[in-house]
Amino acid sequence: MSKVQQSNLAAPSAPDRAALPETAVSVEGLGKVYRGSSRMPEKVALKEVDLNIPRGSLFGLLGPNGAGKSTLINILAGLVTKTSGQAKIWGYDIDRDTRMARASIGVVPQELNIDPFFTPFELLELQAGLYGVPPAERRTMEILGMLGLADKAKAYTRTLSGGMRRRLMVAKAMVHFPPVLVLDEPTAGVDIELRQQLWTQVKALNDAGTTVLLTTHYLEEAEQLCDTIAIINDGEVIACESTKKLLKRLDNKELSLTVSEELTEVPESLRSFGPELVDGNRLIFRYRASESPVADLLHAINESRLSVVDLRTEEADLEDIFLQLTRKKS
Template sequence: MPAISFQSVSKVYPAAGKSGAAPLKALDNVSFDIEEGEFFGLLGPNGAGKTTLISILAGLARATAGTVKVHGYDVQQDFMQARRHLGIVPQELVFDPFFTVREALRFQSGYFGLHRNDDWIDELLSGLGLADKARANMRQLSGGMKRRVLVAQALVHKPPVIVLDEPTAGVDVELRQTLWQFVAALNRKGHTVLLTTHYLEEAEALCQRLAMLKKGQVIALERTSTLLNNATANVLYFKTDNALPPELAAQARTTGRIVELPASGPAEIEAHLAALRQAGVAVEDLEIRKADLEDVFIQLMNAPAIATPPPTTTAGVLS
């Protein structure tokens, strides 16, 4: 039985504003399963439908069509059982300003009928670096500390399925490392993790399998290693203070002084270098490397639309 199952899920929002405007199709026939024990990544640009899909999974929105199940429980028809199996860390910082950290976790435990949960609360506080904040009022915490409390609240009832919706957005390096160490340990113990993130290096390092959404459709559903191995392009990486010639600028991904140019093979690498020399572009720290997940992501997002969605295969045996 899959830990999470999305089957033919569509979501259409009514037209807003002027009469005659077209309805918005946020999700279009999305289907895939996440197996028990997987660390699964859900990726896509802003507006791709990730948050809508998570909202349907959490019961905060209703699908226009299709079914969503958590450990076999339908999130609408068997909502109480589905919620018990699910812990969700939202993007937004939502907290009660009247309670201390420990009180907030005790209240959260009570929602699931857990009356003597302090041993697990202590473990969460320690694992997430919150032990010295247990008696602090939620209003006194920094944004990063509030984010840690949200993670603790999602885990307080020991759900077998954990959903992390942009959990490291705007937080410091220490929190990111602490969070991933703790969540990776839970995953090794058998918890299923669904992660949405714009930090693709995190997805590449953590996720065994990925789904990529574009305009509400699944355009890729594959093991992370397979996606990377199928990327035939190399990347020419260098730093420069000069403007690139137009034919290279159109292909390049530029961040400040850093330039990354895709190249399909040695001949194209040499052609890029010749064009740089001819244009008088001085380069530093020149490297040739394999494409990473960010390169694959950009390539897939810029590819022409396909007529039919990819096969909705499941994970199989995890390596």
């Protein structure tokens, strides 16, 4: 049994894990330059990118438009030829072990490419045939069931809802049992309910052992889902850390205190904390989260004898960090 088949839809057993690669995707010095023409200058899309995606992770690849995300994914999928460097998928070099490398990855593109006159069952059977999966080894109904589409197996795809079509795209990418699944902007233009349905299914696949590489412009989505995040900008990886560690890069926190009294100035007991007075009844305290002066601050608020109406805190999120890292320097 191949390494690809060992890591299909179900998590491998303990004895099998030792034989599996620790790194699902490995990229070293990867570069891509698109040739110029008489009308268009040469375009450097990737600049010696180094990236390692651990096996079993739900990995986020973020970046502004034109940063190089799609180029990187297309190189891994075999749709774009790299200019330099090395890339491996599930331990297989994309140049030396092309067939196995491509068999180890499934890509869900942003665009829907589903024939409306086929049923989901027929589409998956056709896709499996294109990947050379023998009829006896196909698990079409199991895949449809995992993605909540078993009851629609014989329905024409044109009758499916938008969320079902998105899930069908994921099912198509899973027919050859790839251990690595790439989702390229899978929820673009999808409403909140459909997004939640899709992520429930994707997390189930990830829990079953599939390594997921996600690109998205919904930063809140990436923050909640991904255990590791890489940020790419101008063809370079400018950050690659666990989500928790990345969020700690900005150590800023804010406490907003609303009181019933109308204030003309900051009460003396609170002045040492340097708050900003807003609208006459709201005090905003800014501090470093790592210093955690909240206990002293709450004691001072109690000493001020103000009537507190509302108290809330805010801290830096992934969007703040993303903007700080990708902001163009003047």
